[in-house]
Amino acid sequence: MPVSPHIPTLDDVANAAGVSTATVSRCLNEKQKVSPKTLEKVMEAVESLGYIPNFNARAMAARQSHTIGAIIPTMENAIFARGLQAFQEALLDQGYNLLVSSSAYQPDLEAQQIRELVARGADGLLLIGYERDEAVYDYLARRGIPTLLAWASLPDTRHASVGFDNRAAMRCLADRVIGLGHRKIAVISGIIDGNDRAAERLSGVKDSWQAHGFHLDDLPIIQTPYEIENGAAAFVELMQADVKPTVIMCGNDVLAAGVISKARDIGINVPDDVSVTGFDDIELAKHVFPALTTVHVPHREMGRIAAENLIALIEKRAEKATHRLDVSIVMRASLKGL
Amino acid sequence: MPVSPHIPTLDDVANAAGVSTATVSRCLNEKQKVSPKTLEKVMEAVESLGYIPNFNARAMAARQSHTIGAIIPTMENAIFARGLQAFQEALLDQGYNLLVSSSAYQPDLEAQQIRELVARGADGLLLIGYERDEAVYDYLARRGIPTLLAWASLPDTRHASVGFDNRAAMRCLADRVIGLGHRKIAVISGIIDGNDRAAERLSGVKDSWQAHGFHLDDLPIIQTPYEIENGAAAFVELMQADVKPTVIMCGNDVLAAGVISKARDIGINVPDDVSVTGFDDIELAKHVFPALTTVHVPHREMGRIAAENLIALIEKRAEKATHRLDVSIVMRASLKGL
DNA sequence: TTGTAGGCGTTATCAA
DNA sequence: TTGATAACGCCTACAA
Numbered sequence: 001m002p003v004s005p006h007i008p009t010l011d012d013v014a015n016a017a018g019v020s021t022a023t024v025s026r027c028l029n030e031k032q033k034v035s036p037k038t039l040e041k042v043m044e045a046v047e048s049l050g051y052i053p054n055f056n057a058r059a060m061a062a063r064q065s066h067t068i069g070a071i072i073p074t075m076e077n078a079i080f081a082r083g084l085q086a087f088q089e090a091l092l093d094q095g096y097n098l099l100v101s102s103s104a105y106q107p108d109l110e111a112q113q114i115r116e117l118v119a120r121g122a123d124g125l126l127l128i129g130y131e132r133d134e135a136v137y138d139y140l141a142r143r144g145i146p147t148l149l150a151w152a153s154l155p156d157t158r159h160a161s162v163g164f165d166n167r168a169a170m171r172c173l174a175d176r177v178i179g180l181g182h183r184k185i186a187v188i189s190g191i192i193d194g195n196d197r198a199a200e201r202l203s204g205v206k207d208s209w210q211a212h213g214f215h216l217d218d219l220p221i222i223q224t225p226y227e228i229e230n231g232a233a234a235f236v237e238l239m240q241a242d243v244k245p246t247v248i249m250c251g252n253d254v255l256a257a258g259v260i261s262k263a264r265d266i267g268i269n270v271p272d273d274v275s276v277t278g279f280d281d282i283e284l285a286k287h288v289f290p291a292l293t294t295v296h297v298p299h300r301e302m303g304r305i306a307a308e309n310l311i312a313l314i315e316k317r318a319e320k321a322t323h324r325l326d327v328s329i330v331m332r333a334s335l336k337g338l
Numbered sequence: 339m340p341v342s343p344h345i346p347t348l349d350d351v352a353n354a355a356g357v358s359t360a361t362v363s364r365c366l367n368e369k370q371k372v373s374p375k376t377l378e379k380v381m382e383a384v385e386s387l388g389y390i391p392n393f394n395a396r397a398m399a400a401r402q403s404h405t406i407g408a409i410i411p412t413m414e415n416a417i418f419a420r421g422l423q424a425f426q427e428a429l430l431d432q433g434y435n436l437l438v439s440s441s442a443y444q445p446d447l448e449a450q451q452i453r454e455l456v457a458r459g460a461d462g463l464l465l466i467g468y469e470r471d472e473a474v475y476d477y478l479a480r481r482g483i484p485t486l487l488a489w490a491s492l493p494d495t496r497h498a499s500v501g502f503d504n505r506a507a508m509r510c511l512a513d514r515v516i517g518l519g520h521r522k523i524a525v526i527s528g529i530i531d532g533n534d535r536a537a538e539r540l541s542g543v544k545d546s547w548q549a550h551g552f553h554l555d556d557l558p559i560i561q562t563p564y565e566i567e568n569g570a571a572a573f574v575e576l577m578q579a580d581v582k583p584t585v586i587m588c589g590n591d592v593l594a595a596g597v598i599s600k601a602r603d604i605g606i607n608v609p610d611d612v613s614v615t616g617f618d619d620i621e622l623a624k625h626v627f628p629a630l631t632t633v634h635v636p637h638r639e640m641g642r643i644a645a646e647n648l649i650a651l652i653e654k655r656a657e658k659a660t661h662r663l664d665v666s667i668v669m670r671a672s673l674k675g676l
Numbered sequence: 677t678t679g680t681a682g683g684c685g686t687t688a689t690c691a692a
Numbered sequence: 693t694t695g696a697t698a699a700c701g702c703c704t705a706c707a708a
Contacts, residue, residue, distance in 0.1 A: 005482040009685055020695045025687060035693060050477070055457040056394035056403075057685035060700045065394075075419060085413075097454070100438065116435070119393040139388070144343040228625055261625040287566055287599040289627060347701055358679045363703060373677060395701035398684045 008049040016045035028053060059121045067097045068310065069117030070126040073105045073195070077226060077254045078282045080128070083150070086303030087126065094311050096123070105225070107194050111136055118143055124314045126150055126306055130159065131196035146313040150306045151197055153324050160313055160320040162305045166197050169295045169327045170204025170249075171211075173277060176329060177247055178212050181338035182275065185209065186220040186245035188234045188255050198223075201251050201279060220245065224255070231258025232265075239268065246274060246338060253278035253285045253294055260288050260334065271336040281330055290333035297327050346387040354383035366391060397459045405435045406648065407455030408464040411443045411533070415564060415592045416620045418466070421488070424641030425464065432649050434461070443563070445532050449474055456481055462652045464488055464644060468497065469534035484651040488644045489535055491662050498651055498658040500644045504535050507633045507665045508542025508587075511615060514667060515585055516550050519676035520613065523547065524558040524583035526572040526593050536561075539589050539617060558583065562593070569596025570603075577606065584612060584676060591616035591623045591632055598626050598672065609674040619668055628671035635665050 014021045019038060026034045027042040034042075045051070059065040068091055072080045088098045099117060103110035110127075114136060117125060124146040137159070140147050146160075153163040177185065187205055190198035202221070209219050220238060224230040231250060235258065238245055250256035256278030263270050270276050270290055278285055278294035285292040305323055312318035352359045357376060364372045365380040372380075383389070397403040406429055410418045426436045437455060441448035448465075452474060455463060462484040475497070478485050484498075491501040515523065525543055528536035540559070547557050558576060562568040569588060573596065576583055588594035594616030601608050608614050608628055616623055616632035623630040643661055650656035 005480050007481055010687095011685080021686080022688085022695060022697095023693085026694090029687080033693075038693080050480075052453055052457050054398070054459070054685050055454075056398045056459050057700090058687075059394045060392070060398065060702095061685075061687035063687085063700075075413070075423075076416075078414075078416075081413060115390055116393075119390045121392070121394050142343050142388075143345060228621065257625065261627070264627050283566065284622075287595060289599070289602050348703095349701080359702075360680080360704075361678060364678085367703080371677075376677080392701050395684090396703075398686090399701075399703040401684070401703090 008051040009054070010051075012049055013042065013045045013051050016049060017042045064123050065121040066095060067099055067120070067122050068124045068126065068314075069099045069101075069114075069120070069122035071101050071103050071110055071113050071117070072128055073103055074226070075100075075102045077228075078284065079226070079252065079254070079280055080151075082282075083299035083303040083306075086300040087150075087307050088303075090304045090307030091311070094307070096307075096311065105191070105195065107132060114140070118145055124148070124310050126310060128152070129196045130154055130161065131194065131199075146310065148306055148310040148313065150302060154322050157320050157322050160309060160322070162302055162309060162323040162325070164297060164302075164325045164327045166200035167204040167207065169329075170201040170279065171207045172204075173279075173293075173295055173329055174205045174208030174249065176331075177249065177275070177277065177335065178208060180335070182247045183214075184243055184246045186238045186241075186248050187222070188231055188238070188248060188250045188259065189221060189223050190226050190251040190255070191223050198251050205249055226252055226254050228254055228258040228261070231255030232262035233258075235259040235262050236266070239266075239274075244274070247277070247335065248274060249277045251279060253280045253282045253292060256292055256294070256334070257284055257288050260290070260292070271334055275335040277335055285330075285332070288334075293332045293335035294330055295327050296330045298325055301325060346389045347392070348389075350387055351380065351383045351389050354387060355380045402461050403459040404433060405437055405458070405460050406462045406464065406652075407437045407439070407452075407458070407460035409439055409441050409448055409451050409455070410466055411441055412564070413438075413440045415566075416622065417564070417590065417592070417618055418489075420620075421637035421641040421644075424638040425488075425645050426641075428642045428645030429649070432645070434645075434649065443529070443533065445470060452478070456483055462486070462648050464648060466490070467534045468492055468499065469532065469537075484648065486644055486648040486651065488640060492660050495658050495660050498647060498660070500640055500647060500661040500663070502635060502640075502663045502665045504538035505542040505545065507667075508539040508617065509545045510542075511617075511633055511667055512543045512546030512587065514669075515587065515613070515615065515673065516546060518613075518673070520585045521552075522581055522583045522585070524576045524579075524586050525560070526569055526576070526586060526588045526597065527559060527561050528564050528589040528593070529561050536589050543587055564590055564592050566592055566596040566599070569593035570600035571596075573597040573600050574604070577604075577612075582612070585615070585673065586612060587615045589617060591618045591620045591630060594630055594632070594672070595622055595626050598628070598630070609672055613673040615673055623668075623670070626672075631670045631673035632668055633665050634668045636663055639663060 010021045013024045101113045128151045130149050130152040149161040151163045152161045153165050154161045189202045192199035222234040224234050259276050278292045281294045281296040285294050348359045351362045439451045466489045468487050468490040487499040489501050490499045491503050492499045527540045530537035560572040562572050597614050616630045619632045619634040623632050
């Protein structure tokens with residue numbers, strides 16, 4: 001009885017089947033290069049031994065891991081869940097596996113996790129947004145790691161990307177809000193430092209605001225991390241101002257959910273007393289009360305396209321490309337006209 | 339100018355520093371076995387070359403990966419998010435990395451992912467619950483992979499585990515509900531097949547119901563996957579019955595959130611017309627309206643303990659142990675007496 | 677304290 | 693169609 005369990009290797013299979021390790025390897029990877037008879041023999045041995053290829057050894061010898069790494073800013077809320085899910089499904093279809101980690105919105109943590117994923121032999125990387133230290137892009141280029149930026153929409157094709165125009169979308173929503181008669185808007189934005197999506201969304205509101213002839217001085221803005229509690233706290237602060245806003249535009253649905261929840265707590269009616277808007281159209285948006293007016297993002301489509309384009313890049317079937325998706329505004333009860 | 343980028347290896351560092359690869363390796367892994375002078379020399383070379391150890395090679399040579407795999411049933415909702423987060427943090431503290439995948443509540447998918455993680459060289463595994471094919475446990479034992487079951491509470495120590503008593507907790511909650519005067523209870527349970535947590539929670543309600551002298555025939559039960567929409571749908575169905583329930587006890591907070599959301603849609607007041615309870619006390623529970631009465635689970639503590647115990651197991655500093663946590667009932671507005 | 681050299685489990689090149 | 697055999701990049705006795 002062995003003290004340490006024996007784990008079957010290629011050698012064991014080769015012995016059991018009476019062939020060489022090379023042949024076993026072929027049976028596993030390029031069946032067509034092997035006679036049906038030996039294939040059967042080998043597969044039997046594989047089966048009976050319960051052999052499973054050692055991933056690390058394989059990756060090292062083949063110089064590719066069939067693994068793709070993704071780093072998202074957070075797993076706490078559902079912002080990236082659906083998109084990543086679709087990304088993973090599309091990868092699996094093509095025989096790739098996904099490794100995910102979360103950077104907690106910290107650029108240096110992200111940089112570290114990039115190194116980690118590269119060290120693990122990732123064939124390619126999915127990153128969120130485009131704003132990061134140039135050194136990171138240099139590093140990736142030096143190592144020759146195909147990288148695709150999602151949730152990002154770039155003017156040029158310096159990086160491969162798939163995403164949508166956060167700024168235009170938010171501007172469009174703000175136009176709608178103003179069109180409904182609102183003149184006292186307050187904004188609860190995510191932290192824009194190091195977060196291009198948040199920055200662009202905020203710019204979008206400002207664009208609209210100014211295009212309608214108003215001054216930025218009259219646009220209260222609070223920046224706070226994307227957490228439901230923070231949305232609630234920011235809302236309280238905004239409502240203490242001398243001129244109360246008639247609408248709160250939030251940088252995403254999570255903040256908006258916090259606003260709606262808190263409003264009820266303190267006896268403010270949405271949308272009669274104050275309207276609220278979000279961004280992303282996550283699952284939650286339909287289920288808060290009142291349901292949230294927000295910007296619908298085609299998360300699943302984005303994930304699927306990201307997978308296709310990244311794999312094409314890895315297998316050198318395509319050049320870097322920028323893919324821009326359309327978003328739409330979903331009107332729900334949380335926003336009403338004056 | 340090299341067509342394919344050159345990635346620095348141990349050899350490169352050794353050459354640059356004028357020492358052997360063994361010495362470089364020591365500098366990276368066992369600094370104390372190296373003179374301060376060479377250490378400095380080597381680290382300089384590491385730095386200037388931008389050397390990063392190849393993970394696969396390291397894992398293969400050292401026969402350990404310092405990686406732990408976790409398989410959770412779903413990432414869609416936040417049930418496991420906080421626990422896993424704490425688990426990861428504790429792992430990192432001890433120099434271990436975490437690899438996560440999701441089984442979508444499908445036992446065969448879980449089995450496949452277990453093999454995948456083992457093939458990747460995971461030093462240990464975290465699984466959710468205890469109910470799975472014996473063959474899986476056999477396989478794990480044969481390969482000698484330390485495994486810890488979380489969200490599970492076992493009577494014996496056949497498997498290492500950390501968790502709480504789902505059945506007792508739910509029974510306790512049901513006792514409270516009945517104590518408040520409710521006699522028409524309906525249950526929306528998760529799918530109990532293959533999900534021991536769901537099964538035990540359901541049993542807990544039944545225990546209480548019968549202990550109070552009622553018949554199971556008078557306890558309407560709907561099983562449905564843990565999704566907010568499903569909670570809503572089940573609720574509609576339950577309210578169409580001849581005898582309308584005065585309280586809906588849900589298998590978890592996600593289902594309960596669906597109930598609360600749908601109730602408002604169709605003009606049923608919670609808790610005046612019908613009370614609602616959940617389980618887990620996820621973030622959402624506080625923010626639905628009315629706030630959800632539920633069972634609070636110490637997710638972070640569970641994650642932390644899971645990490646400690648699993649690492650102890652891996653490093654053979656401890657034997658398999660069963661760790662049972664206390665849970666508590668959180669009374670909020672969604673439940674009121676008759 | 678340092679270096680030498682064998683081995684970890686695959687894949688891939690070349691002959692046979 | 694198969695089989696030797698040399699990588700792949702690192703760790704780790706063992707020797708110096």
